[in-house]
Amino acid sequence: MVPRPKAWDNREYWRESLKDLYGAYNQVCAYSAQWIPWIEGSPTVDHFIPKSVKPELAYEWNNFRLSCLKMNARKRDFQDVLDPFQVEPGWFTLDFPSLLIKVNPDIDEPIKSQVRSTIKRLKLNDDDDCVKHRQDWLMQYCKGRITFEFLKETAPFIAYELERQNLVESIAFIMSVT
Incomplete structure (x- = not known):
């Protein structure tokens, strides 16, 4: 020891x-x-x-x-934050257009509780800077300033959620960027 x-x-x-x-x-x-x-x-x-x-x-x-x-x-x-190495795809979801991180309603307890606790502890939705940072990445993609591949590298959760929700092509319309 x-x-x-x-x-x-x-x-x-x-x-x-x-x-x-x-x-x-x-x-x-x-x-x-x-x-x-x-x-x-x-x-x-x-x-x-x-x-x-x-x-x-x-x-x-x-x-x-x-x-x-x-x-x-x-x-x-x-110690109420989930280990990123243990998080499974789909536990956290990203709501468009609000860009708030949410708990997937389809997962079982106690995982739901752990996801909620992680979101709360890290203030992923309570800090305007965190939400704004997600918005900045997404808007760069929507305006064609960065490629989807670049978004995958720099903001992988956003890219994952766009793919999972089949929004890669339509997100600019949803975010009112035309």
Whole structure:
């Protein structure tokens, strides 16, 4: 067992893995499912199981998740957020045109409760910036400024939901962009 340091200052060796983590995640936040620009996006290493809970996992690659600073700060040491590695397709849905993330009504409890908790904890719908960021990506696609392939790389959840809902071709009309 690894002893828990009194403070993590000067022991934050996981930061050394950030560039590798950034590459492994294709520069996409595990929680917002959107591209994190290296400079202004502030990519961070999130410890999915918090260091305060299991300090022995503080340096374990399989406990690291790439996260933008905002999502990491919201998740903190809480353990009511679903592990992105465990999320199955269709648990979260994206409502068009509101761009609010919703719980799929067809999934079973307790998964519904966990999805709701994740949405709430990370403030995925309560923060106008989060919704606006989704809108910015979608509008870039609707206006033809980015390709669908680029949208898949930079905002994979939005692209996935457009495909799942068969809206790839009609979303510009739905969003009133003509």
